[in-house]
Structure formats: structure tokens, C-alpha cells
Amino acid sequence: MYRRILAVAGAALLAGAAVLVASTSASAANILSNPGLESGTLSPWSCSGNLGSVVTTPVHSGSRALQGAASAADNAKCTQTVAVQANTAYTLTAWVRGGSGYVYLGVTGGNQVWNPSAASNWVQLSVAYTTGASQTSLQIFVQGWYGTGTYYADDFSLDGPGGNPSPSPTTSAPPGVPGTPGTPSVTGTTASSISLSWSASSGTVTGYRVYEGTTVRATVTGTTATISGLGACASHTYTVAAYNNSGESAKSGATTGSTTGCTSTGAMAAPYYYNGWGSPPSITTVMSATGIKQFTMAFMLSGGGCTPAWDSSRPLTGGVDQQTINAVRAAGGDVEISFGGWSGNKLGPNCSSATALAAAYQQVISAYNLKYIDIDIENTDEFENEAVQDRILGALKIVKANNPGIKTIVTFGTSTTGPTYYGTRLINQAAALGANIDVFTIMPFDFGGGADMYNNTVNAANGLKNALKTAFGWTDAQAYAHLGISGMNGYSDQSEITTTAIWTNIRNWANTNHIARLAFWSVNRDRGCAGGGVQESCSGIAQSDWAFTSITAGFTG
Template identity: 40%
Template sequence: MHRAPARPRLVWAGTLAAALALSFAGTGQASAADVNNVANAGFESGLSGWTCSANSGTAVSSPVHSGTAALKAAPTGQDNARCTQTVAVQPNSTYTLSAWVQGGYAYLGVTGTGTTDVSTWTPDSAAWKQLSTAFTTGGSTTSVTLYTHGWYAQSPYYADDIAVYGPDGGGGGTPAPTVPAAPAALAVSGTTSSSASLTWDAVPDATGYNVYRDGTEVASTTGTTATVGGLAAATAYGFQVSATNAAGESPLSAEVTATTAPSDGGGGGGGGGGGDVPKHAVTGYWQNFDNGATVQRISDVSSQYDIIAVAFADATTTPGAVTFNLDSAGLGGYTVDQFKADIRAKQADGKKVVVSVGGQNGTVSIRDSASAANFADSVYTLMQTYGFDGVDIDLENGIDATYMTQALRSLSAKAGPSLVLTMAPQTIDMQSPSSGYFKTALNVKDILTVVNTQYYNSGSMLGCDGKVYSQGSVDFLTALACIQLQGGLDPSQVGLGVPASTSGAGSGYVSPTVVDDALDCLTRGTGCGTFKPATTWPGLRGAMTWSTNWDAAAGNAWSNAVGPHVHALP
């Protein structure tokens, strides 16, 4: 979300579309003679055998996945920190490509295979995570180019233990992997009346995990979380997890029991908190600053908005803690007492008012238990001071799922079941259930009201069907929302975030008609573009916009069109 006058952020267009046109080939079974054909695979010899663009790479001693060194590569605004190695291979052979990565967005792939070049990627990760895919060489292929890279102007990434397992091409010699150990620390992170969310520790050398319910495999994933749906209410289920790689599948983990919540009576799906938020709701961000949009008081906000997110709370000098200071001078003399009274009046009309944490320039960091406790305590203090109904998480500089989960659960324990908890991740933060934002949302699914993903300022992105879609279209909204709907969030916890006008964001504006079409496509199966979901989700929560101020500057055209449409959804 923008505090300053709207300006384009980094727009990931054609280049990103190419980078995200991934081929997720299945991991092949390694034979007894397979070796790792990568030289200096663990960077124990520095960058020997590797070439990194723009001098972006260096060998570091921490963090490392194994051994004493790893690669650190730092992208810039003009360079994606691409590091390459030419790897000798045999023709007409199948190879498994893998690497352990950490930090910023990380990509892994090969070119020059003579058949289909492949790649895979992951959003930013606070812990080591394995990427894996496979490729087959052509009849005359004797070498391929292995590469890793990050993304422009994003955080540095780390890579270690990179492997191209398969027949010896003449430069390898490291043995093929062994069957991984069983996962440890399997735990239930949350339940609804129809689903259970699980977490477990990563297993060294694992490339994937299988989830078992009462002895039957029900899901597979490359991450260390999973949400299993289709469960009966108020019922106990036993879950176990196994780890897999090219060598085979591990024994099953110890079993944990998850008991689903009682049925909600069919009123609103398997969502979590939010008290009496309407089944279909419109969220709008209210600007506590003047950036050229219409300056408003809370009382000026259109009645079409069901949730008003006050932007923004700011970080303090205490790690994790936040505060809120009304910009009385910038808002024409708006006093704190008037602000509080306006909040109470909106609540009397059935609206919810939450305080939003972060924004484009937000620097709130929750990376340990102490900062998590400080966050929960400070937000609860703001709720008591101003009368806020809850909190919105709009952190655009990374999120640690473990400690943000801890912070939100602590806040929930203080505030009770009426807590309204919303999130506004950037588009790329919700591309994979393994990303910090998505993982956090799944971790707190039982207390989560809605995730309003910002479908703008992002460029092209992958949809749930694996195809790349350009922002600013009905397909972009529907195919990307589908990722969350298929990835474990309840329909009542999914909202479409869009700019209220062309001034509200650097790119990605769509007309209210397109928003309405996307809502109809997802809930009714009508109004779709080229992407048509296999099912519909009538319980979809609704839509969000940045901001009520930009909406007002355009005569409330957005809320007057989208609001009634949301409220009339099935």
C-alpha cells in the first residue's frame, strides 16, 4: 500500500513471465550408478567452477546448509544475481536437478538440454528449503548450463548443495541420494469444521513430503506445511507424514491427532475469526496522511465499506511493537476525540474498523518470541485506546511465519473471538503455500477473517493452472485467487484487492466492471475470461481497494459499483 504519492514500483512484466513459465517435471528415480555431476556443489572451494553476473556472488561461511560454505548472491535493480556452471552430462539420459536455498526469491534451472529446459523457484524463505525438478538430455547433448538466480532489487539469496544427479558425464563422482529420514515435530497448527492444518520440520535431502490421514495418502507437497480439507465436523483424525527424494520414501512420522471444530451451521464456510463481519464484505483502506487523494475523516467513508483499515500503525524503537499517531495537521485539524467518536459511529452502523500495520514503507519486524509478544501487546493497547476491532497485516518487506503466527495467536487470546484479522499480501507473497505470508494465513486459519491480496503493482504472475497471466485482467484476478482457494484458505477468507483508481497504484488498475466479472466468475461461474475454474466458491468474502480516499477522489465510483455487487453475491 502506498503512503507517498502513487508511483510505479518494480513491474515484473515480460521478464518475469518468462522466468515463471516453469516446467515442474516429475523427479525421476535415480539408478545405482548415478552421481552428482556438479563441480564444487557446496562452494567449499569458493566460486571455483561458477560464474556470477555483475560480481553478485560470493562464498560465505554462514548460513550454510552443510559443510563450511554456501553461495550468497545479491541482486540489484538491474541484475538478478545469476550464477552458472557448465555441467557435463550424457546424451539421452534423465537427471534430477536440486538445490537448497534460503533468503530472497530463488530460482534454479538448466538450459541447453536438447529437449525441454526446466526451472523451478520459491518465494523468500527464512529457513533452508530444497528446490527440485528433472530433465532429459537430447541425443547429442553432452553438457548443460546449470543456473541459479534471485530477483531484481530483492533480498540476497543463499544456495548450497546443488546437484545434477544422473549418469556420470565425466565431471561428477558424488554418490546419489539415500532414502531420507522420517519427518520430526509433526504438529497440528489449526483446524476448522472441515480442515486440519499441519506443520513439520524439514528433512535433509528430502525433495517432497506425503501426508497420510488414518493410513491413507491424501496430499503431497514440497514444503513443510499442509492443509487437508474435506473433513467432517467435530471428528478426530490421525495424521502422519513421510519424506521423499529420488531414492525413495521414508518411514512415516509419529502420528498426531487433529479434531475438527463443530459445524458452523452452514452460514459461512470454514473460515475463522471476525465476529459478525458480513458473509460478503468490502474492505477499504483509509489514509492517515495526505498524498494527493481526497482527505477524509472516518465519518466520510462510504457506507459501502464493511471493513475500514486505518493506514498505518508504525514501528517503535521496541522490536515488534507498533504505535499509531493521528496526522491531525495533515487531515485538516482532525482530533483524536473526533477520530474515536467516528470509529464508534461506524461500528454502530455495523462496520468494522481495524488498524493496518506496515504498508509500502513499513518496517515492523517480528523475528523472535520477544518481538512477537511486543507486537501482540502493542496492538491490543491500540485496540483498547482507539476502539479498533482488530488488525490488518500489510507487511511488504517479508514475514516470518513462525513468529507472526505466535504474535497473532497471542493477540487473539487477549482480544477474544470478536477479533477481526485481515491481511493484504503482495501478489507474489501468495503464489505458494510455502511462502511466509501464505504459511502464516494457513497457520491462523481458525482466527483469520480475510486475506485481501494486492492484485496490482506486480506484473505477470502464475495462475493455479500453471499459466502466466498479465495483471489488469479478469483472468489475473480469478486464476491467482484460485491459488489460495485451492491452497487451503476457506472461500470466506479470500478477497480481491485492487486500486480504486488509476492514481491508487503504479499499475494493475481494472475497472469496477472487471472486478464484478471476477467475483461472478469465482462465485457463480459466469463472467470469466479464458480461465474458467473447475468449481465455484459462492462463499468468497468479497473485494478490497486502496483506498477509500482515492475512491472519494473519483466520486466513489469504485465503491458505488463494486459494493452493491459484493453484497448481492450468493
């Protein structure tokens, strides 16, 4: 099994609307407010970056429609949150056009669809969603795509029963609650603070509460706030709610900001080690010979359904993989565990929801008391499956909330100039969902790198840096501090050759720019076999044993 990745040049187009499951409830109805924007105002819609507006042309029906002015830095995501019933099927529809065909309709935490033929014509999009066992509200959204221009949407419908009436007057929502504030924007950052601003709520407002998850971080009377006392180079996701004597509004859309002061700790010099093939070497011998302290252990897959197992066949604990991890830790090192890879039966497609996938990740985290997890998202079953991408990001968001201090990594393929369509989508969705990913790692091999693997790797890494800046509003230093490189030592599947000299130059560039992670595939292959081509247990080139690992051990971030 080789850890391969194909550079994808374009999107796989979803040519039509999804087949829907209609609600079985006899009380189905459109429960959205202002579904055709005929009120002439956005309320209760909330649009990121204040980029939403109501227009009179073009419209699908009636006299008004929603316009989203997507820019290079903001996808103009517009949301509405409604009360729903648990364990109930809903159908979301809307008519969209413009945005170069990149107009998305979906349910936050659920599926989304798009249709490229909507570039110049009105096209109806549809999404089916079934609420969870205790779910009482859901958020629907429409959005454009970064840099693809203005989109339009009209005649929204969320078909299904509204939320159950409250059991008593004491728990019913009182009248006079303010409208939902606009999604906040990050207006400034320091090494210990993030400043926010947002558009005012409608109605009578006493003040605003700034939330991080369910915790109130600030209470203010105006429409700006600064959250202080934060750690350097840390990401935080905030929402805002307005309140008065009648109660509190729905929360705004979420925004993510990061403090400055980014420097890499060097803790993520972590080449991949695999017990599945390639004559796995003694890991303590490698540590002693090279000084390496961290490894990325591959691969955690599905042992059947949503149950994790090493390579789908070895037990989660008690086997050779646990013995390897115990040996690394006994020698003063630590491990990242990598989920996924190019082939095999993976957890992402097998787990039915973000919550279920997060629970599978948690089994592994708890079994090994992990400080890092790496989601190696590849191939058409995960990387090129937008629903699975979103499921993985949703699961990692849950993992971060439940495991303070854990570092989450996503690893994916690239082109020679940076992320492909699916890589860019993964980054932008991570920002939109507030997934709080710590490190985005590209794999610059099997990507058309040819004979110039150093410059093509650097170009790809700088393309990733620029994509992170666009998605998160980061500086160069902040973006580099969230960036990783995972190469392939020696011969790749496309006969690209990374020599020890090239890898040394890549390592030096990584240190100069203070990136977060440096890895390669794999320690098993870190042995010489000149002229050997692609092998499981050697690099295919002339080298001393463990040379690439020794070079990687010099990564300081």
C-alpha cells in the same frame, strides 16, 4: 505515500549459514536425542504426514540419516522437543542436502535458515537461539518445501545446557512415559466436526489426549479421534499426547483442519481509508452516499520501537483517527485497522519477538475493541524477510488465542497467476505454525496486469485459492471462504487501469465464489479526475464520486 507492491519472481537466496552466538554456559553439549539417526529409528523425532524415515544412503557420517519425502501437499517437517534452561543461548546445527536446495533448519517460534547450494552436496546449516525468561523447552525442526522432492539431514546438534533438574522427586519426570505420537493428519471434516489419525507412540500406552492449545478436546484409546460440536467453516489446530500410569508424553507436531459449511458473511466489504494524505473525505458522507458499512483504516506503524502509532506520528488514541472510527461506529459501521503497508517504520521489524509484536497488536485491539485486524505485509522489511514473516505469523497466533472471535487478515502482493515465492511461503508457514489466519488477501495491482485487469485479477485469485488448498487441504469452497481481494481503483503505479465496470465484474465474481473480503486502495482516491494518472485524492479516470465504494458495498460474499 502509495500502497505499492512489486511482483517478486524469485527467492532472495540465503547463501550461507547464519553467524552464531555461542552459549556462554560452561555445560554446553549436544542435548538432542538420536542426533545422527544411528538408532535406526526415528524416535524421538516426529515427522508430518508420516513422511520421515531413516536411510542408509546418502549419509553425512556414520551409517544412517534422516529422509523427508516432501510432497506437493506436505513439507515433511520433522521435529524434536527438548528440555532447556531459561535465558540461555543455544546453537542448532545440522548437515542437509537434496530437496532441490529447499531444506530448512530452525527453532519453532525462532529463526530458520536454508541454503540452496545443498541441492546436491551436504551443507551445514546453523541457527542461534536464546530462550525466554521462563522457557523450559524448545522444539527444533528440519523440513523440505512443497513439491521440491526428498531431502536428507544428518548429524544434528543443539549445543547448550539441558534443562535444570527438577527440584524434588515429586516433580521429576517418571520413567516409562510413552514416546511422542506422530503428528496427526486430518482424515475427514463436516460442518461441525474434524476427524484425525496419527501414528502410535512407542512404549506402553494407556491412551491418547487430543489437545487444542492447552485444552483436552478428546481422550481415546486408539490412534483416531473425531472432535465434534464445532462451528461451520472454522479452523482448529490440534496436537496429540500419549499417556500411561507413569505420565504423559511430549505433544506431537501440530496440524490444522477446518470444518465445512463455508459461506462468507459479507462483513468484509472494507475499502481502505487513510488520514495521512489525499484530502480525506467526510467518512459519514461516504457512508450515507454509498451504503458502505466497513472501512480498513490505514496505517498503524511504529511510533518508536515496538510502540504502535498511526503513521508513526499520530497518537494511538485521541486524534483524528479515533474521531474517524467513532464516526463510523456512530453511523452503524465498523473498522478493520491495517498494520504495515509499503513504506514507513513498521512494527514487524521493530518488535524483537512474536510475543512482543502480539503485545503491540493487543494495544491497538484493546484501545478500539477490534473485531478485525489486517496485517498489510509488503516490501523487503516484512514480506521478503522470512524472520519477520514468521514473527508476524507467531504474533497473530497469540492474538487469536487471546481474543476469541477476532478475525485476522494478512494482505500481500501477487503475480498475475497467484502468490509469488514469498506469498507461497507466507501461506505455508501459516499452516505449519498453526497461525489460524482467517483471510489471505492478495493485492492484484502493480503486478503486470496490463490492459486485462479483470482476467488477471481472477487468475491471481484462483492461484491463491489453489495455494490455500495445497497448504491446508481445503476444498475450493473452503479456500474461497478464506480469500480476499484488495484492488486499486483507477490508475495504478504501473498505469494499469481498473474502471468501474471492471471493478463491478470483479465484485460479481467475488460474490459468485463467496470469497471473504473485498477492498481497494482507497476511498480517498474514489473521486473522478479523467486523465489525471496516479493521484492521492482522485482515481485518474472519469467516474462519479464514491463509485468504487458503492460497487464494493454490493459485495455480499
